[in-house]
Amino acid sequence: MRILIRTSRMAIWARRLGSVAIPLVIIAVLLHRFRLITSDLFMAAAITAGLVALVAVLVSLLALARLWWSGDQGWGKALAGLLFGTIALMPFLYFGSLAMRYPAVTDIATAARDAMPLMFEPGTAAMPPPRMLSAVQMAEEFPNVETRTYPLGIIPTFALVQQLVADNGWDVRRLSEPGEVGQVNAQIMTLPGWREEVVVRVTGSADQSAVDMRSASLHALHDFGSNGQRIEAFLAALDEAVTTTLRDNPAANQPAEADSEAEAPAPQAQ
Template structure:
């Protein structure tokens, strides 16, 4: 008599759901980056994908227990469902960690007193004093910078750093003179397609220039630290660039006396 070995339905459904969750997680990211789906629709699709992936993981774990006890087939299907589900859930776990690690803010700026103007219609709620202290503690390098470089030269350096990051520049106003102010407004995109507006101000001073930045999420309720990290990274890169620029700048030669010093008087000259 032949013994019938069945294939676990739990394992079958674990792989099916895992195979469904994988494209539901990846394809919307590509569409979101190309702005083919709105951010609100993207969030809903990813939430559904996460629920399906979690169910695939639970079914896979249940399948392992049943396969161990019954001896049915389906280990490969259960492993596939588990791996697919974990791959889909990994980004959600990472963003969950970021949400706990970083404060829930709707902007990060180096100048609270005179906020930089935005070109988008992003709604920015006032930041409380307690939250400003939390932002300052979390992002200690997000501070106004002052450099002994005039505003026109500084604006060109800032402009190059912005272009190197591939930000979508919407406004670019160079300072007319070394004592004027220039601004750049650009849209920066995160890896999964979230967009933020970045504003940069270069203000000329008698000693050189000052740099301020503001980064605001366009639609998210939580930026997962993206805006604060962006400002810190940009300003630290600017620090390094200015350090190299000042180091490599040609030094003015020391003044020299072109006239030969008078020859000392001799005894014959004194006698005359």
């Protein structure tokens, strides 16, 4: 007499749900990055994908527990569902940990925001109002987000800023060459497809300069720490670039004196 061992239907559903969860996450991100869906629709799609992934994990665990007691077939399907569901949940776990680590903020700046306006101002294109930190919160969360002052002229400092913006691959949307003020507005796209705007403002004279920076999320309700981290990383790189420039060229902050010496007529022989 032949004994038939059935395949657990719960294990079958676990693999099906897990197989669907990963494409749902990927498709939602791609559609958002290519601007084929709005941020609101992206959030709805992401939540749906997360729920499917969570259900896949739960069903997989229940299927494994039932297989242990029943002896049915379907271990491979249950484990596949658990693996796929876990992979689909990983982005949600990662961003959830960032949400717990950083406060819900969308706009970080080293100075008054009126001096560093965005090209996409809050209140336009259905943008939510910005969420900002108090001075105390800023000092606690991002202690290195501070105005930089350098013993280097505004023109060479602005050139270093432009180079760092290019090195980061940011999309420059507006460039104001330095007179008394030089400014760069650039846009960045995060991995899930959120757009964020950076403003770097350089002021000063021929022998000194000050650099301020602003980074803001355009349509998100939480930046997961990206704006503050971006400013800290950029200003740290700028500190290093200015230090290297002054070390390798000590006269870099004295263009006027260098030019006057070059233009001075040579003394005539008596």
